[in-house]
Amino acid sequence: MNNPKTRTTFHPLRLIAEYGSHIRAFKPNARMYLLNVIITGAVMGIFRLLFNFFVLSLGYNEALLGNLITTSSFVALLAALPMGYLADMIGRKGSLIISGALLSFSILAMAIWRTENTFYSMNVISGIAQSLAGVTMAPFLMENSDEKERTYLFSFGQGLQMTMASVGNWVGGYLPTWIGSAQKVTATSSMAYGNSIFIVGVGAAIAVIPLLLLKSPRLEKTQRAVFAPFQYAVKNPLLLTKLILPMLLTSLGAGLIMPFMNVFFRVVHHQSDVVIGTLFAWGSLAMGIGLLIAPPLAERTGKIQLVVITQAISIPFLILLGFSPIIWVGAASYYIRLALMNMSSPVYQTFIMEHVEPSARATVASLTSMAWNFGWAFSPTISGWLQVQYGFGPPFIGTIILYTISVIMYWAFFWRGSISTVQSPATTD
Numbered sequence: 001m002n003n004p005k006t007r008t009t010f011h012p013l014r015l016i017a018e019y020g021s022h023i024r025a026f027k028p029n030a031r032m033y034l035l036n037v038i039i040t041g042a043v044m045g046i047f048r049l050l051f052n053f054f055v056l057s058l059g060y061n062e063a064l065l066g067n068l069i070t071t072s073s074f075v076a077l078l079a080a081l082p083m084g085y086l087a088d089m090i091g092r093k094g095s096l097i098i099s100g101a102l103l104s105f106s107i108l109a110m111a112i113w114r115t116e117n118t119f120y121s122m123n124v125i126s127g128i129a130q131s132l133a134g135v136t137m138a139p140f141l142m143e144n145s146d147e148k149e150r151t152y153l154f155s156f157g158q159g160l161q162m163t164m165a166s167v168g169n170w171v172g173g174y175l176p177t178w179i180g181s182a183q184k185v186t187a188t189s190s191m192a193y194g195n196s197i198f199i200v201g202v203g204a205a206i207a208v209i210p211l212l213l214l215k216s217p218r219l220e221k222t223q224r225a226v227f228a229p230f231q232y233a234v235k236n237p238l239l240l241t242k243l244i245l246p247m248l249l250t251s252l253g254a255g256l257i258m259p260f261m262n263v264f265f266r267v268v269h270h271q272s273d274v275v276i277g278t279l280f281a282w283g284s285l286a287m288g289i290g291l292l293i294a295p296p297l298a299e300r301t302g303k304i305q306l307v308v309i310t311q312a313i314s315i316p317f318l319i320l321l322g323f324s325p326i327i328w329v330g331a332a333s334y335y336i337r338l339a340l341m342n343m344s345s346p347v348y349q350t351f352i353m354e355h356v357e358p359s360a361r362a363t364v365a366s367l368t369s370m371a372w373n374f375g376w377a378f379s380p381t382i383s384g385w386l387q388v389q390y391g392f393g394p395p396f397i398g399t400i401i402l403y404t405i406s407v408i409m410y411w412a413f414f415w416r417g418s419i420s421t422v423q424s425p426a427t428t429d
Helices: 012-024 027-059 064-112 118-145 147-183 191-205 228-235 237-267 273-301 303-322 327-343 347-352 358-390 393-414
Strands: none
Touching: 012 147, 012 273, 012 393, 027 064, 027 118, 027 147, 027 237, 027 273, 064 118, 064 237, 064 273, 064 358, 118 347, 118 358, 147 191, 147 237, 147 273, 147 327, 147 347, 237 273, 237 303, 237 358, 237 393, 273 327, 273 347, 303 327, 303 347, 303 393, 327 347, 347 358, 358 393
């Protein structure tokens, strides 16, 4: 069984000192990566808030939004295995730089050329960027951390990203108003939204700069072998199925509602961009706080125990979010659900990477990326159609059912069973 480590009391000052010692242990490559995370988190916080409104302001509907999300996620799904191999061939640094450049280009192109064809083609490019980043991140962090600070690095990176996304959400709520005022157009016009998206694209380009300062570690020949990871997958089908299947169901549920939360608060609760931006800002901050406190909690409870407990507790709040007619109840449930559901994500990523051999990590990262993108490749299109026909009720019901099944799987596969950990020394720079 995945037993928790030594249980200690949570004395605040001792906890802060311990957290600081883990952060000080971060390697130079990890610190440069975190600087990229700070910039990317802020600009993508703006993008995720405003892009749906930008598309709707051009006269398109929620069905197109679902199709666009499906396009990028479907491409990311198809590209995951090739991108995992590419990440091994060109190295983590090159992979992260190319991913960041493609992301910036796709955003700038959508801001400049505002046609349906452009949206689809740029979502193809962003899907490739998303896939390359997704399969690179976990092996990169594993190679640039030791066991002592590993869980903290995974969680701190995602927590920092969410914290900066809260800043981006807040700025994004006001940015169209500022631009609209400067250009003498309404804040909800396509011009105000489009120019806001353009600024996001410039910010995404700036985020690539810290990645240029990374030092490329040398990979062993066994880590570059084309067939070694696939041979590992063939030898361990049951383990990989257990690791990936619950995440697949979670992604199917998340894809039904998460891409549309800004539309949900506008349509169901009739809130303005500023209110939704502020709501998203506090939501991202709540998620960031949850991610930051996840490592000490995981040390106390055990990694998989934290995953099961937090995701199970989040489900009642998901029900309140979807079906309460009271805005403050929905908002509070949104915050709590975000913090609980997402704080386990980096912990589970660490759990996966610790239980596969080093030569297979890029492939396993590809498979987990495929599992996550599979849900987002199909669910948004289904959800967009359901929203047009029946509203948000059916998508929320689907998400609740899928989340419940995935939590049961985590418990059955790992909490009750036993699984061995594969440890390897970090790659030095």
